[in-house]
Amino acid sequence: MKIGFFCYNLSGTGPRTRAKDIINGIAENTDHEVIVLTSEPELVTEEANTIKVSIHNPINLYRSTRRAFSDKDIVQVPINIWQVAFVRLFYSGPLVAGVGPGIQVEWYYRYFGRLLGIDRKIVVREDGGWERFGYETTECTATINREIFYPYETEKSQGVRGNLNIHHDENVILYVGELTESYGVKLATEAAALDNESTWIVIGDGPLRSEIESNPNVRYEGYVNNQELPNYYNAADVTVGPRSSDGTSNVGLESIACGTPFITTATGYIQEFAVEPGVYIYSERTAEALRDVITELLNDEERYSDQVQRGLEFINKNPLTLESAIDIHLEVYNDLTS
Secondary structure, three states: OEEEEEOOOOOOOOHHHHHHHHHHHHHHHOOOEEEEEEOOHHHOOOOOEEEEOOOOOHHHHHHHHHHHHOOOOEEEEOOOHHHHHHHHOOOOOOEEEOOOOOOOOOHHHHHHHHHHOOOEEEEOOOOOOOHHHOOOEEEOOOOOOOOOOOOOOHHHHHHHHHHOOOOOOOEEEEEEOOOOOOOOHHHHHHHHHHOOOEEEEEEOOOOOHHHHHOOOOOEEEEOOOOOOHHHHHHHOOEEEEOOOEOOOOHHHHHHHHOOOOEEEOOEOHHHHHHHOOOOOEEOOOOHHHHHHHHHHHHOOHHHHHHHHHHHHHHHHHOOOOHHHHHHHHHHHHHHHHO
């Protein structure tokens, strides 16, 4: 099978990380021919045929897309409805969209996707509302690479702290995600300003980067690639996800897979998925509440230990592996091309 992917950006967290993992996994672990159009070819495995594209060179972008997808059996656009629209200018065959959220969720974007002829939408849960707009969906939960996301032994964890210039007795609170209002990075910095007992580390990139870089209350590490993130999760005592709404949270799953409790302020499916079972801890979405929840957790050793164990048990019981995600995607491709 000839499979095409159009994913302009692959760096970052959440859907982009998931897209990168699935693309590389299919290219490395199957015999299918894979071609990837992206602005970040360095993030794609050598097993795929990768073409670098740029919006700053529109003529090359148009030509490359038209040539690349002219003979493909199926194409997937993991992220952004406008990328779907662009691909549809040149490709009329079976088209898959999303890797979980991926595509904008507002109702008008959902209608737009139907007009563009998306044949299958990959979702993180079947009751996400896409079916009401006429989509045929397939569920594929987050992918966690357990070969790199796992709890380090104490000696290795302390070694990582040393490499990151973190004292072994220091409380470390970690934020990983886009530096935007919606992801809640400003709420994290506000909570950090109220917390004199901990070091707050921020990882990510986005529109608020300059503001975060100059913030004296946090240690800003910039963008960190996925291979290095487990070091930070293992070095941290707690990871926070101060969003207003969320689904499953890749960051949360990566964190608990490394044995680090995750605190979310989000409503939405994340409550049913992980908060109600006690896998994630919930905090009201204020800086004071977030600080208080963190402090209470860190001051209760028994509760902290139980939370770590609960997270690891959840990861071990659920099909969150890259292998399961690849199988699901290949089933979709076979179904649409048979």
